[in-house]
Amino acid sequence: METLLAIDVGGTHQRFAAINSKGKILEKVTYPSHRNISSDEFFQTLKERITDSLKKNLCEGVALALPIVIDKQTGKVQDAPHLPFLNGVHVDQGLSFLSIPWVLENDANCALLGEVWLGQGKEEPSFCCLTLGTGIGSGLFLNRELWKGVRGMASEMGHLKIDFSGKTPCCCGNHGCLEAFVSATALQKKTGYKAQELYQMASRGNPIALSAFEHMGECLGRGIGSVANLLNIDLFILAGRLSQAFQFFYPSCHRIAQESAMKGPRQHLRIVQSKLGDDAGLLGAAFLMKQKLRL
Ligand SMILES: [Zn+2]
Numbered sequence: 001m002e003t004l005l006a007i008d009v010g011g012t013h014q015r016f017a018a019i020n021s022k023g024k025i026l027e028k029v030t031y032p033s034h035r036n037i038s039s040d041e042f043f044q045t046l047k048e049r050i051t052d053s054l055k056k057n058l059c060e061g062v063a064l065a066l067p068i069v070i071d072k073q074t075g076k077v078q079d080a081p082h083l084p085f086l087n088g089v090h091v092d093q094g095l096s097f098l099s100i101p102w103v104l105e106n107d108a109n110c111a112l113l114g115e116v117w118l119g120q121g122k123e124e125p126s127f128c129c130l131t132l133g134t135g136i137g138s139g140l141f142l143n144r145e146l147w148k149g150v151r152g153m154a155s156e157m158g159h160l161k162i163d164f165s166g167k168t169p170c171c172c173g174n175h176g177c178l179e180a181f182v183s184a185t186a187l188q189k190k191t192g193y194k195a196q197e198l199y200q201m202a203s204r205g206n207p208i209a210l211s212a213f214e215h216m217g218e219c220l221g222r223g224i225g226s227v228a229n230l231l232n233i234d235l236f237i238l239a240g241r242l243s244q245a246f247q248f249f250y251p252s253c254h255r256i257a258q259e260s261a262m263k264g265p266r267q268h269l270r271i272v273q274s275k276l277g278d279d280a281g282l283l284g285a286a287f288l289m290k291q292k293l294r295l
Contacts, residue, residue, distance in 0.1 A: 002295050005050070005059040006286040008107060009033065009066045011082030011134055016049060017279075018057040019286040021295040023118045025279065027057065039085045043094040050098070061101040061293055063285035065110035066091070067137065072152035079153075081171050082134065103288045108137025108155070109146055111239045111274075113284030116141060119237065119276045126233045129274070130157060130220075131240035131281070135171065136179045142231070158183070162222045181219035184242055187212055195242055202248045210248060217249030218256045224271060225260020232265045239274035246273040 001020045008015045014033050018026040031049060034041070050062060068086055069079040080086040091104060105113070112129035115121035121129065125144055131137035136158030140147040148154050163176035170177035171185075180186055184195035191198060191212050201209035224236050238246060250271065258266050274280055 002060045003057055004061050004063060004286045004289045005053055005057065006063045006282040007065065008281040008285065009064065011067065015282060016053050017282045018059065019282065021290050023283055037085060039089045039094060042085060047097050061289040062098055063289035064102065064104045065107040065281040065285040066104060067107045069106060069153050101293060103292055105285060105288055107281050109139040110284035111137065111280040112139030112141055112146065113287045114276050114280035115237050115274060117287040118283055119274055119280060120272055121237060124235050127235035127237060128227060128233055129237045129239060132182065132238060132242035133240040134185055135183050157223060157227060160223050160226060162219055178219060178223040182216050187216065199245045202245065213245055213248035214252045217252030220249065221253040221256025222260050224257040228261040228265040228269050234268040234270055236271045237274050238271065239276065239280045241278060243273050
């Protein structure tokens with residue numbers, strides 16, 4: 001059976017996985033991500049790590065999931081908040097060292113494709129997948145197709161404005177975005193604790209942690225209700241590390257989403273936790289490569 005190399009590049013880690021064409025992860029290796037480097041150094045390190053991986057596993061193609069938005073018309077990186085050195089860069093040129101077929105896709109879109117292939121989006125004609133982590137990523141699947149927008153910049157649900165007080169700045173330069181309330185960064189700013197610590201505290205019944213997750217759920221519910229009104233999609237899948245705390249933020253999220261959505265869209269509205277965990281992006285990237293190679 002054919003094997004593919006999937007790479008999920010995050011702001012703190014790079015994960016490499018050899019995945020077979022049935023979606024079984026055969027091997028997974030995690031490397032640190034470096035932040036203060038040049039784009040040349042980034043591609044050089046990537047090249048070394050890919051070469052190493054391909055020596056260990058014979059692969060038909062390389063699939064990359066990156067937290068970047070590429071302008072379809074110019075081919076340049078338009079937005080890369082977690083890999084700032086890639087802003088304005090032609091990633092295609094940086095990856096020209098690859099001598100086997102490769103694909104590249106935004107990491108949130110890859111998580112969505114993972115759900116389409118092996119997760120809860122398998123049977124679903126249209127849905128939204130949110131990756132909750134350092135920030136918020138989101139992908140839209142409409143009529144069984146990934147919706148990327150006119151220029152490839154669609155589905156920035158994290159930057160949906162939910163607060164107009166002007167008091168909560170967002171990493172995008174605006175104020176009051178969903179991401180400024182619903183992300184590991186936002187939780188840490190609000191409570192002083194890292195999301196992982198808060199999760200453990202909430203598990204022990206700590207009121208500060210429980211209330212932080214409840215508020216996060218309310219904000220997320222507001223965003224989901226608005227998107228449900230706009231698109232009338234029934235399913236929202238929550239993936240990413242922060243979705244681990246689903247049990248703590250789901251009740252308030254569900255309640256506010258029901259309040260925010262109109263009578264029609266809210267009837268069949270479902271908000272569920274991804275079962276693929278952190279692997280959704282890797283699997284989705286592999287799925288894209290598998291489709292490209294018609295495996
Ligand atoms: Zn924003």
